[in-house]
Structure formats: C-alpha cells, structure tokens
Amino acid sequence: MDAPAAINFFKGHPSFRLLPNKVVAEAAAQLLVTGDRDYDADTLNRHPLTYGSDEGALWVREAITRFNNDETFRFARDDKARSRPEFLNLSSGASYGVLSILLQATLAHTGYTRQAFIVSPTYFLINDCFIDAGFGSKITAIDEDGQGSIDLALLERKLQEFEDKFTEEEDQEKLQAITDPAKAVPKKIYKYVIYCIPTYSNPTGTTYSTETKLKLIEIARKYDMLIIADDVYDMLDFSPPFDNLPQPKKRFVHLDRETNNDPESYGNTISNATFSKLIAPGLRFGYHETVTDKLAGQLSHGGANTSGGTPSQLNSMIVGTMLKNGSTATLLNQLRSTYAERAETMYAAVKGYMPKNTKFEKPEGGYFSWLTLPQGYDAHEIGKRLQQEFQVTVANGDHFEVKGDTRGWGKSSMRLSLSFLECNEIEEGIKSMGKICSAYAKERDLVFSFYRRLISNVFISALELDALIKQFGFY
Known part of the structure; x- marks a missing residue:
C-alpha cells in the first residue's frame, strides 16, 4: 500500500487536498479558545482536555444522534429506528471499534463464543482483529453473492454444524466460569459473531438489500449471534444533488431496533461507525450504536474505558463542534x-x-x-x-x-x-x-x-x- x-x-x-485542515483548526479553536465551557465540570461531558466519561461526552452523542436521525436518515418522529444518546458508545475509530467489540462481547479463548464468520472478500486488515481476540483457528468465510446478499444458506448450515457439537450444559459451565459475581449487570457474551460491511463494501462496493439484512437478523437471533456492521461508507453516496445530504438505507441496528420488542434486550447488532471517511482519518474518532442502552453500556465499561475514559475525548468534541456548526455536512x-x-x-x-x-x-x-x-x-x-x-x-x-x-x-x-x-x-x-x-x-x-x-x-x-x-x- x-x-x-x-x-x-x-x-x-482521501487525497491530501481533500483533508480539511482549516475547518478542523477552526472547530478546535471554537472549542478551546473561547474560555470555559458550561459543561467542563459536568461528569457526563467534562473538559475537552481531561479524561472523558466512560461512554463519551453526552453533548457529542446528542449531536451524532441529531445528525443521524434528522439530517441524514431522516427518521419520522415516531419511527422506532430513531437512536438516542444512551444507545451510543464513543470509540477511537472503526478499527479499534471492532477489536473493542470482540473483547467485550465475545470469548473465543474460553470456547463459549464458538466461531466467527467474515463475509468474503473482506477488508484486508480485519483478520488481525479477530486473531488478536482469539479467533485464529475459528474463522469461517461467508461469500457475497453479487446480488446485494450473502450466502445465508451456507451461514445457517455452518451455524447448525457448530450447534450440534455443543450442549446447553457445556455452555452454562463455560459462562459460569467467566461470570464476575461482583457485577450488578451480567455481561452479554454471544455464541457467534459475524463481520460485514453492508453498504458500499470494501472491497467490492456491494450494498445489501433490506431483505438480506432482515434475514440475517433473524438468523442472528436464532443462534445467539452478534452482527458487527462496519457502517463507514453508507453516507458517501454518489447520487446527486450534492447540495443536500444523502439519505442512506436503514442500518442493521435500525432494523434490529424496529423489530425488537424487548426493552431489556441487548440486541444482535452493532453499528461500528466512524468519522474517518466523512471528515479525516487522522481524527481517529467513531462510535458504536446498539439497539438499546444495554450493550452500549457494556462496551463503555471495558477496562480501558473505566481506566482512561472515552478514548478520543478531545477529537470527539472537535467533531461534535463540526456537527453543530454544519461543517461536517x-x-x-x-x-x-x-x-x-x-x-x-x-x-x-x-x-x-x-x-x-x-x-x-x-x-x-x-x-x-x-x-x-x-x-x-x-x-x-x-x-x-x-x-x-x-x-x-x-x-x-x-x-x-x-x-x-x-x-x-x-x-x-x-x-x-x-x-x-x-x-x-x-x-x-x-x-x-x-x-x-x-x-x-x-x-x-x-x-x-x-x-x-x-x-x-x-x-x-x-x-x-x-x-x-x-x-x-x-x-
């Protein structure tokens, strides 16, 4: 490369000429040079240059949900797909976001999470994230079919093969061995995980149909599988006009939320999103969006977050400023x-x-x-x-x-x-x-x-x- x-x-x-040096500098100055902010001492937000809250600044999460709900996806007020700030956990970009998800919601090395599936062909550096998380010998490829879908029949056949190898008693023993009794809220660990890039995918440019997404969610619920959707390109739509923001198709997490009637559910999907493709990759800032606040909260309480707070406190607030002043759009x-x-x-x-x-x-x-x-x-x-x-x-x-x-x-x-x-x-x-x-x-x-x-x-x-x-x- x-x-x-x-x-x-x-x-x-992006080409170097497309990197927004001046706009980012102006946002940073707007954030930092104007004196004290009214949220500096607020534990849900905090000063831009101090340790952030575990889940990330509330006002930044509010800015992201407004941008997604009202400016891009343009959900109706009564649409169940609409997000909320508590459904988001701020991250340091999509790559770290995937590894964080795997560390906090799967356990390959114990055998409880049985297998990972990756849609093929895939983003060429994602394999290492799964290997680092213990899936080195536990990865199966699932093919794109070139028609806005993936080989769901192969996926379900492989899932059933793994199901037939294990018993519920064995699963419970493995889960008890890793359960922390001191935790007030039990940790949700999935038996399977699948990774995909559902819109304008890397490398093929493929976009999944809504029908495919719904079928995959149905399979995920049946087999206790987590869908990690790298939602990093879906706003880069090439259809004019270019003086208005695009309206992307609903993400996996939106469809999962719409069709999930359990308020206590952790859901089966995570939108792993980033501003690297929309502003600049050097910012290293993104977010996880989950169906409810359950899984987002779990992701925000990993060891690194509870030690150092949200991983991109300053850059998240620069992006939040750009969302509010309209320069991101x-x-x-x-x-x-x-x-x-x-x-x-x-x-x-x-x-x-x-x-x-x-x-x-x-x-x-x-x-x-x-x-x-x-x-x-x-x-x-x-x-x-x-x-x-x-x-x-x-x-x-x-x-x-x-x-x-x-x-x-x-x-x-x-x-x-x-x-x-x-x-x-x-x-x-x-x-x-x-x-x-x-x-x-x-x-x-x-x-x-x-x-x-x-x-x-x-x-x-x-x-x-x-x-x-x-x-x-x-x-």
Whole structure:
C-alpha cells in the first residue's frame, strides 16, 4: 500500500487536498479558545482536555444522534429506528471499534463464543482483529453473492454444524466460569459473531438489500449471534444533488431496533461507525450504536474505558463542534461530489481500455470497486507488470481473503480505490493497465478487442471514449 508508485490504486484514504485542515483548526479553536465551557465540570461531558466519561461526552452523542436521525436518515418522529444518546458508545475509530467489540462481547479463548464468520472478500486488515481476540483457528468465510446478499444458506448450515457439537450444559459451565459475581449487570457474551460491511463494501462496493439484512437478523437471533456492521461508507453516496445530504438505507441496528420488542434486550447488532471517511482519518474518532442502552453500556465499561475514559475525548468534541456548526455536512457533500466525478472517470476508463468481458460495476458510493478480468488473464501477472512497466500499483484480490478459508480471489480480481487519486491519474492508471492486458492477450491469443487495443494508444479521454462507445456501439 505504501510502496513507491506513480499512481496508487491501493490507498484507501482521501487525497491530501481533500483533508480539511482549516475547518478542523477552526472547530478546535471554537472549542478551546473561547474560555470555559458550561459543561467542563459536568461528569457526563467534562473538559475537552481531561479524561472523558466512560461512554463519551453526552453533548457529542446528542449531536451524532441529531445528525443521524434528522439530517441524514431522516427518521419520522415516531419511527422506532430513531437512536438516542444512551444507545451510543464513543470509540477511537472503526478499527479499534471492532477489536473493542470482540473483547467485550465475545470469548473465543474460553470456547463459549464458538466461531466467527467474515463475509468474503473482506477488508484486508480485519483478520488481525479477530486473531488478536482469539479467533485464529475459528474463522469461517461467508461469500457475497453479487446480488446485494450473502450466502445465508451456507451461514445457517455452518451455524447448525457448530450447534450440534455443543450442549446447553457445556455452555452454562463455560459462562459460569467467566461470570464476575461482583457485577450488578451480567455481561452479554454471544455464541457467534459475524463481520460485514453492508453498504458500499470494501472491497467490492456491494450494498445489501433490506431483505438480506432482515434475514440475517433473524438468523442472528436464532443462534445467539452478534452482527458487527462496519457502517463507514453508507453516507458517501454518489447520487446527486450534492447540495443536500444523502439519505442512506436503514442500518442493521435500525432494523434490529424496529423489530425488537424487548426493552431489556441487548440486541444482535452493532453499528461500528466512524468519522474517518466523512471528515479525516487522522481524527481517529467513531462510535458504536446498539439497539438499546444495554450493550452500549457494556462496551463503555471495558477496562480501558473505566481506566482512561472515552478514548478520543478531545477529537470527539472537535467533531461534535463540526456537527453543530454544519461543517461536517458541507465536507460530506464536497467529498460525495468529488468521488462521484472520479467514479464516472473510472467506469468509463475500464469500459474503454480494459479487455472485453471485464467485470466491473460502476461505483455508486464509498471508496472501492472490484474488477474481475476475463478468463485466461492472470491478475497477479497483470499487477506485477503494471508496477514494473508503469509504476502503477493495484490491490490484488489475495489481500481480501478470510485467513484460513480462502477463495482464490487473487487469480482474476483486484480492488480499485477512487478516494486517493485524481481523475487524470485514474484514467492514466487504467489506460496503462489496458496496455498491459493488451500485450498479455497477444502473447496468449486471448480475446481483447481490436477497437480497444487501437483506442488505448490514441490520445482521447475515457469520458470521450465512453461517449463514442454509446454513440456507435463499439466494443
């Protein structure tokens, strides 16, 4: 990812010019330079530069719920999906958020939490979080099906296989062995856990349907499984207009809350969200949202939180200030507009320069899309030559495997990121890839397309090429 490259499609963070230095500085000054705040001595909030409360500042959690409830998801006042501040636990970003969830709501090393499931292909660094939490030999891949769903039949079959291996008595013995009798409220530990990125996923850009989400929640309730949903890209929707905030689909946690009638429930879902994609990754600030206050409270009372308080006290209040003054909304719309333009360029370039029958969906949001080469092309070799001859780096599909349960994604697929590169770099990089594929096709007598081979060596933009294709029907 950080290897020297003229054009790098691996990097999954914003271009440096998109990082809001001035806006963040202004928010920090607004927060800190104006004298004392009326909440500095309030134990639910506290001074920005002191230890925070375990669950994070109340006023920041209120700002997040207002933003989500009223400005983006735009829930009706009587919609059960609406969140509340007590349903949130503030975190230090999505990556630490996943590890915190696993440490506080699963117990793989005792055997009580039997198995973890990860949707494949997956975010390439998430495996290590599960391994750190004790799931090294207890991870099963569940495939996306490319139609807004995952292989739910495989998931349920695997769950039943594990259920058949254990008895309720064994579970109770394991649970009693880890129960702290001094705790007034018992800790909720799940028997299974599944990780997914349900909207504009990394790496494929897939978005799950509401039907899929509801079916997965039903399965989770049946088998005592926790769904960890990385809700990090769903507000980066590329649909205009860009002067209004997007209205994302309801998250797993919203649907779980709507269909759960038990006020004492811990629920079966956690929205693991972050402001890294909406403002800047260096802030390292996010939040967990749970169905009720039960699981959010449990997450906030982990050992690290009770020792040092919420992990991002200062940065959480900078983001809270930006939510209140409206700059978060402005930045989000600017990013959406910029990324939408890049998505158009990327799609046109792939259609124009890459081999016939290359599979590539136009990115509709988020950072990434998944490119699969036609049969006969070797993605490993294409990527290697692309780096050597043009200093263009792509992320081979091997990176996105679930460790211990691989699918061979790297043979034909790669991930392309649009967040880091400008439009001219995106086009130039894919044009170079097309040249490599063209030469590779000649060597092996593969189908490429005479028209594309010709046009890839002519000075014409991808968008102009796309217009020609539409006008004349060239392949």
